[in-house]
Amino acid sequence: MKPFCFAKDEIIESKLATSHPLDIGLIRGYAIFDFFRTVGPNPLFLEDYLLRFTNSAKSAHLPLAYSKEDLEQIIHKLIAKNELENGGVRMILTGGISDNFFTPASGDLFLFCEPLSLPSEEKYSKGVKLLPVEYVRPIPKIKTTNYTLPCFLSVDWPSQGAEDVIYHHQGLVSESSRSNIFMVNDGIISTPATHILEGITRKKVMELAANVIVRDIRLDEILVADEVFMTSTTKRIMPITTIGNQVIGTGKPGDQTVSLMAAFENMEKSLLFSSL
Numbered sequence: 001m002k003p004f005c006f007a008k009d010e011i012i013e014s015k016l017a018t019s020h021p022l023d024i025g026l027i028r029g030y031a032i033f034d035f036f037r038t039v040g041p042n043p044l045f046l047e048d049y050l051l052r053f054t055n056s057a058k059s060a061h062l063p064l065a066y067s068k069e070d071l072e073q074i075i076h077k078l079i080a081k082n083e084l085e086n087g088g089v090r091m092i093l094t095g096g097i098s099d100n101f102f103t104p105a106s107g108d109l110f111l112f113c114e115p116l117s118l119p120s121e122e123k124y125s126k127g128v129k130l131l132p133v134e135y136v137r138p139i140p141k142i143k144t145t146n147y148t149l150p151c152f153l154s155v156d157w158p159s160q161g162a163e164d165v166i167y168h169h170q171g172l173v174s175e176s177s178r179s180n181i182f183m184v185n186d187g188i189i190s191t192p193a194t195h196i197l198e199g200i201t202r203k204k205v206m207e208l209a210a211n212v213i214v215r216d217i218r219l220d221e222i223l224v225a226d227e228v229f230m231t232s233t234t235k236r237i238m239p240i241t242t243i244g245n246q247v248i249g250t251g252k253p254g255d256q257t258v259s260l261m262a263a264f265e266n267m268e269k270s271l272l273f274s275s276l
């Protein structure tokens with residue numbers, strides 16, 4: 001079956017989707033997006049993602065001609081048309097064609113269904129390495145398409161045995177390039193408060209763990225934490241066992257991390273059964 005997308009108000013073959021080269025999404029890197037998974041054909045936490053996407057559009061001064069309810073209907077049609085199972089759905093709103101080639105205008109909405117594979121079992125069982133990078137994402141609360149720095153850096157990650165980066169600035173940790181960060185110390189779970197995208201997976205982990213402390217976290221604290229993990233839509237909960245040259249805790253995924261990983265999978269399964 002050919003892949004289909006939603007582009008310029010209709011469902012069409014994905015290869016026919018086009019955008020103007022002078023859209024500020026391309027010439028200035030100004031666009032927003034969001035991405036969620038499906039369990040089987042069922043979107044996971046769809047309400048949360050639609051709220052974040054529509055809020056991103058509003059905060060980025062980009063008019064969106066569709067309500068959350070309209071988007072939900074389009075998404076269900078698109079998933080059915082693509083026969084998507086355990087995949088991902090990407091929603092993109094471009095910055096538009098701007099009179100002065102700069103000011104946000106009225107962009108194009110695109111929705112794509114994509115195949116998705118979760119990280120390997122080995123990564124979940126051994127944990128992964130992050131590289132510290134001094135950086136803060138611009139307008140971090142908005143889910144923009146600006147990933148210029150990590151795309152550039154990612155070329156060097158395989159040779160350094162790293163999965164990704166951990167951003168810090170003035171001694172404080174914010175997030176990884178596409179994930180939120182958590183630390184466990186003396187049984188207390190904490191996550192950075194500022195300069196982050198408020199991840200949907202982060203939100204669900206905070207519901208599961210109930211007593212997570214949201215505060216500023218210093219890089220020097222996290223390097224000596226008992227456990228560190230990151231959360232994202234495409235990784236769920238991933239243990240971090242090395243940051244730069246520093247081994248975290250015992251060097252193995254910690255007990256709290258492992259039990260949250262299991263709790264998160266159970267939450268997904270229970271949602272799947274409740275939607276059957």
Ligand SMILES: Cc1ncc(COP(=O)(O)O)c(C=O)c1O
Pocket residue numbers: 137175176177178179180196197198199200201202231232233234
């Ligand atoms: C910068 C950034 N932080 C955090 C996250 C994690 O958010 P979520 O759990 O909603 O995927 C993402 C996801 O892409 C991200 O791009």
